[in-house]
Amino acid sequence: MTTFYLSLIISLFFLIITLKVFFNTSRKFKNLPPGPQCLPIIGNLHQLKQPLHHTFHTLSQKYGQIFSLWFGSRLVVVVSSLTIAQECFTKNDIVLANRPHFLTGKYIGYNNTTVAQSPYGDHWRNLRRILSIEILSSHRLNSFLEIRRDEIMRLIQKLAQKSYNGFTEVELRPMFSEMTFNTIMRMVSGKRYYGNDCDVSDVEEARLFRGIIKEVVSLGGANNVGDFLGFLRWFDFDGLEKRLKKISKRTDAFLQGLIDEHRFGKRNSNTMIDHLLTQQQSQPEYYTDQIIKGLMVVMLLAGTDTSSVTIEWAMSNLLNHPEIMKKAKNELDTHIGHDRQVDEHDISKLPYLQSIVYETLRLHAAAPLLVPHLSSEDFSLGGYNIPQNTILMVNAWVIHRDPNLWSDPTCFKPERFEKEGEVNKLLSFGLGRRACPGENLSQRTEGLTLGLLIQCFEWKRIGEEKIDMVEAKGITAGKKTSLNAMCKVRHPLKINDVF
Numbered sequence: 001m002t003t004f005y006l007s008l009i010i011s012l013f014f015l016i017i018t019l020k021v022f023f024n025t026s027r028k029f030k031n032l033p034p035g036p037q038c039l040p041i042i043g044n045l046h047q048l049k050q051p052l053h054h055t056f057h058t059l060s061q062k063y064g065q066i067f068s069l070w071f072g073s074r075l076v077v078v079v080s081s082l083t084i085a086q087e088c089f090t091k092n093d094i095v096l097a098n099r100p101h102f103l104t105g106k107y108i109g110y111n112n113t114t115v116a117q118s119p120y121g122d123h124w125r126n127l128r129r130i131l132s133i134e135i136l137s138s139h140r141l142n143s144f145l146e147i148r149r150d151e152i153m154r155l156i157q158k159l160a161q162k163s164y165n166g167f168t169e170v171e172l173r174p175m176f177s178e179m180t181f182n183t184i185m186r187m188v189s190g191k192r193y194y195g196n197d198c199d200v201s202d203v204e205e206a207r208l209f210r211g212i213i214k215e216v217v218s219l220g221g222a223n224n225v226g227d228f229l230g231f232l233r234w235f236d237f238d239g240l241e242k243r244l245k246k247i248s249k250r251t252d253a254f255l256q257g258l259i260d261e262h263r264f265g266k267r268n269s270n271t272m273i274d275h276l277l278t279q280q281q282s283q284p285e286y287y288t289d290q291i292i293k294g295l296m297v298v299m300l301l302a303g304t305d306t307s308s309v310t311i312e313w314a315m316s317n318l319l320n321h322p323e324i325m326k327k328a329k330n331e332l333d334t335h336i337g338h339d340r341q342v343d344e345h346d347i348s349k350l351p352y353l354q355s356i357v358y359e360t361l362r363l364h365a366a367a368p369l370l371v372p373h374l375s376s377e378d379f380s381l382g383g384y385n386i387p388q389n390t391i392l393m394v395n396a397w398v399i400h401r402d403p404n405l406w407s408d409p410t411c412f413k414p415e416r417f418e419k420e421g422e423v424n425k426l427l428s429f430g431l432g433r434r435a436c437p438g439e440n441l442s443q444r445t446e447g448l449t450l451g452l453l454i455q456c457f458e459w460k461r462i463g464e465e466k467i468d469m470v471e472a473k474g475i476t477a478g479k480k481t482s483l484n485a486m487c488k489v490r491h492p493l494k495i496n497d498v499f
């Protein structure tokens, strides 16, 4: 009899717990944004075709400007409206200031402790402060100006040598990647890693490093199914975790080597490592080697590809629209003339050139879904309930093509930015406290590179055919095919440095 009552009490206890969980859960998931039917266990993962922002665009046409998906057991909400995106990063900015954790963050991002992956809180705030003051402040960016100028001039010289005797076909992508990569690498460590004229004494070291970065970029992204289906991780069926473990060891050893070189060898130069090692001397408990390596990784991964793909898209659009290229050239000829090269401080006086950069960022945002955010508590958005631990993605690609916001939204028309306030509708660098801290640096690099490319050369397409504008599948939305074009040095331009 006692056993009977005991079993009854235990059963009732479990029934109450189950009902409580059920009611809490269903209340929690009541009034969610609409979304497609999902399958047991995998949710909507089977529907996620690359590029993801295109799939989300199709889904938003059916389910609206805010919809829900299930990535395995994780709820994902996708926003495709500027007003709702602004609601995310004003009223709900703190609730959405966390990041979801992915396998790449665990292995490459020092267990999600870097500034790009770290949860919102004191640690993240400190890292943002270090990044803003020690590396990306206007003062520091000015002190790194010579590096940027030198790398861009190397690119200009290379093109000038190739095309001095007339129109010559050039492949631009590797040159843009070399330039942005060397710029960031020199800011970080003082070393040039790319190109025939790289100054790394150990060529093997340069080769190894290029391999590391290529692999890290290919493993990044928020669409590894193993991130959402925990049980797949136990089997590591695609070997992703094993590859990430291996690559993280190589990356760490490489970055540690760079720090040690500065610690035990050449100090007192203007590099990020040296500035951080100086801070380490006074505050060793905070400025650990791991913090420094995390900042190096973020600078290299967030700051290189993003800028080079933007420059490649801008040039592709200019080649498809010679009248825009001509207008930009006239602006440069009028304001700068033929006797000197355009410089970074001129860019603010060249509104049309700036508008070309904005228009490129509108149509070809390098991070079309920004970077995923995570809600730290339940909140409401666009009239729906969003539970804690929801992954939020903003489809900037769609918002930048919204016909209610932009006239002829798919046309490349820099003139649209002549209207005051238009630039405030851009989401290319995100909004709110987790917005991109590298915006100023990237706009300086893009403005100067494009300015010099337009000022110093004549450009045309290889044939009649327009440049193919199809997007690749990688984490940064680059062009699928590498950009080749015909270029010729502009003879009226008497610039000794270039020739």
Ligand code: HEM
Pocket: 115, 116, 117, 128, 298, 299, 302, 303, 304, 306, 307, 310, 365, 366, 367, 370, 371, 372, 427, 428, 429, 430, 431, 433, 434, 435, 436, 437, 438, 439, 441, 442
């Ligand atoms: C065209 C160039 C670039 C574009 C389009 C771009 C875009 C973005 C976007 C959309 C985000 C996420 C914002 C969000 O979470 O809502 C981001 C974050 C970030 N970007 Fe950039 N970025 C560019 C260049 C750079 C550069 C040059 C650097 C640094 C050298 C940089 C460093 C970062 C960092 C550290 C974060 C993470 C911020 C955080 O989580 O607190 N980015 N970027």
